[in-house]
Amino acid sequence: MSEFDYDLFVIGGGSGGVRAARVAAGEAGAKVALAEDDRYGGTCVIRGCVPKKLMVFASEYAGVVEDAQSYGWDLQQGPFDWPAFRGRLNDELDRLEQVYRNLLKSSGVDTFDARASLSGPHEVTLSTGEIKSAKHILVATGGHPVRPEMPNAHLGIVSDDIFHLESLPKSLLIIGGGYIACEFAGIMNGLGVEVTQYYRGAQILRGFDDEARGLVAEQMREKGINLHLGTNIVDIAPAEADHSMSRAGTGSDAAMGAAAQDQMAAQVSKDAARGPVWVKATNGSEKVFDLVLFATGRNPNSRDIGLEELGVKLGRRGQIEVDDYSQTAVPSIYAIGDVTDRVNLTPVAIREGMAFVETVFHANPTPVDHSLIPSAIFTQPEMGTVGLSEEEARDKEPVEIFCTSFRPMQTAFAGRPDRVLMKLIVSKANRKVLGCHIVAPGAGEMIQLAGIAIKMGATKEDFDRTVAVHPTMSEEIVTMRTPVRTA
Numbered sequence: 001m002s003e004f005d006y007d008l009f010v011i012g013g014g015s016g017g018v019r020a021a022r023v024a025a026g027e028a029g030a031k032v033a034l035a036e037d038d039r040y041g042g043t044c045v046i047r048g049c050v051p052k053k054l055m056v057f058a059s060e061y062a063g064v065v066e067d068a069q070s071y072g073w074d075l076q077q078g079p080f081d082w083p084a085f086r087g088r089l090n091d092e093l094d095r096l097e098q099v100y101r102n103l104l105k106s107s108g109v110d111t112f113d114a115r116a117s118l119s120g121p122h123e124v125t126l127s128t129g130e131i132k133s134a135k136h137i138l139v140a141t142g143g144h145p146v147r148p149e150m151p152n153a154h155l156g157i158v159s160d161d162i163f164h165l166e167s168l169p170k171s172l173l174i175i176g177g178g179y180i181a182c183e184f185a186g187i188m189n190g191l192g193v194e195v196t197q198y199y200r201g202a203q204i205l206r207g208f209d210d211e212a213r214g215l216v217a218e219q220m221r222e223k224g225i226n227l228h229l230g231t232n233i234v235d236i237a238p239a240e241a242d243h244s245m246s247r248a249g250t251g252s253d254a255a256m257g258a259a260a261q262d263q264m265a266a267q268v269s270k271d272a273a274r275g276p277v278w279v280k281a282t283n284g285s286e287k288v289f290d291l292v293l294f295a296t297g298r299n300p301n302s303r304d305i306g307l308e309e310l311g312v313k314l315g316r317r318g319q320i321e322v323d324d325y326s327q328t329a330v331p332s333i334y335a336i337g338d339v340t341d342r343v344n345l346t347p348v349a350i351r352e353g354m355a356f357v358e359t360v361f362h363a364n365p366t367p368v369d370h371s372l373i374p375s376a377i378f379t380q381p382e383m384g385t386v387g388l389s390e391e392e393a394r395d396k397e398p399v400e401i402f403c404t405s406f407r408p409m410q411t412a413f414a415g416r417p418d419r420v421l422m423k424l425i426v427s428k429a430n431r432k433v434l435g436c437h438i439v440a441p442g443a444g445e446m447i448q449l450a451g452i453a454i455k456m457g458a459t460k461e462d463f464d465r466t467v468a469v470h471p472t473m474s475e476e477i478v479t480m481r482t483p484v485r486t487a
C-alpha cells in the first residue's frame, strides 16, 4: 500500500499533460490523477493549433473561386458566413474535448475539473478544497497571451478571444510579428477583413531564415495585408474618447487593484470587440480600427500555484527551470511543455511528456532531443522549416546555399503572382544539409518529410541522388545543382 494517493498527479490537461497522464496510467500501469481548470485539450485543441488551422482552411477558400474560374469552372463567390463557421468550429472543439476526456477515462486516469496548486513537494490542493498526495507531480500548465504594458491595452483582444468574436470586424490592427500575428493576418485577410499589421522589428518572423521570411512578408503584402515594419503602437483609446486623456488613464489603472483590473479588462475586452479603437503609432499615424489584436507574446502559467514557495526555480519570464529530464529543483516535481519555455510547440510538449514517463516510470533516463525540430508557420503562403537558417549556419561554419524561387504551376496558370521558395543550407566540411526552408502551399507537409532525411544526417549528395517527383514544386529540393552563394 503506497503512502501516497497517487503515483503521479498531473496539473494541466493540455497536449503534454494529457499524453503523460495517459501513458503513465495506460502503459506504465501507474495510479494517475489530472486536474484541469478550463477545457481538456488545452491551448492546442481549444485556442491554438486546431481552431487556428481550421480558420486557415476557411480563409483559403477565398481565392478558390477565382482560380477555378481561370480553370474553366462557372462558379460565383458568395459571402463568408462567420457565425455559421464559428458554430461548426465550436461543435468540433466540443467533440475533440470529449475525445480527450474519454482518452483519460479509458486509460484509468482520475480527472478533477479544478484549478490545482502545489502545497507540498508531494501534495496538491484543488480549488474544490480537496487535497491529494502523489509520489511525483508533473506541472504541465502551459502559457497565456500577454498584452503590452501600456495604458488601455485591455482595449485590444488577444489570440484566445479571436475564436469567440460575435462578428468579424471590418478593419483589424494586429500588433506583433511572430508566427501567431502573421498567421492571423493571413486568416483575417482571407476572410475579407481589412488587415493592418504593425511590427516594431525590421522584419516579421524573427529567428527564421531571412530570405524565407522576406518572401512571406512580400507575399503577405501582395495579398493585401497592410504590413508596417519598424512600427509600434504608442497610444490606444476608445475611438469616441478625447484622445488627449488616454495617457491620463494610466494613473487610475495603476491605482486599481489587480483583481479589479482583471475584471475591467474582461469587460472592456468584450466591449472592444464591439466598439472601434483609436490607435497612434510610432510613425505618427493616427487611425481608427474596428478591432485591435495584440499578438505580442506569451508567458508561462507558473505564478500563484505554489512553485516558488516550494523551491522550484523560475526563470526571468516565469518559465520553470528544468534539467534534461524535465526535473525541477525539487526532485518530486517535474515540468513539461510551454510552462518550461523550451520549444513551445505541441509535438514537443508531447515528446517531453513521453520522455518524462520513460524516465520516471520505466527507470530509463531519457533526455528530450530538442535538435532539428521541423515546424510550420501557417501564413499564406505557408512556411516549413527545419534546422539552421542561413544566418545561423554561416556563423558556425562555412556553408553553401542552394536556393530557388519561382511561380508555381497551379497559381501561375490562374494568373496569380504567387511565388514559392526552396532552400537548402549545406555544410562545406561534411556536405550535411544543415537547414531546409520552404515557402509554398503545403510547406508544412513537405518539411515533415524533409525533416526525416535531415534528422538522419542526409548530405546534399543524398538529396541529389533522389529522383525528382514531377511535376511538383518540391522536386526543386532534389534538382538544385549549383550553389547560389557560399558563406
Ligand code: FAD
Pocket: 011, 012, 013, 014, 015, 016, 017, 035, 036, 037, 038, 039, 040, 041, 042, 043, 044, 045, 047, 048, 049, 052, 114, 115, 116, 117, 140, 141, 142, 143, 159, 180, 301, 305, 336, 337, 338, 339, 344, 345, 346, 347, 349
Ligand atoms: P497547454 O496546451 O497550454 O495546456 C495547459 C493546460 O493547463 C491548459 O488547459 C490550462 O487550462 C491548464 N492549467 C493551467 N493552470 C492550471 C492549474 N493551476 N490547474 C489546472 N489546470 C491548469 N503549436 C504547434 O505545434 N503548431 C501550431 O500550429 C501551433 N499553433 C498555435 C496557435 C496559437 C494561437 C497558440 C496560442 C499556440 C499554438 N501552438 C502551436 C502552441 C501549442 O498550442 C502549445 O505549444 C501547446 O499547447 C503546449 O502544450 P502544454 O501541454 O505545454 O500546455
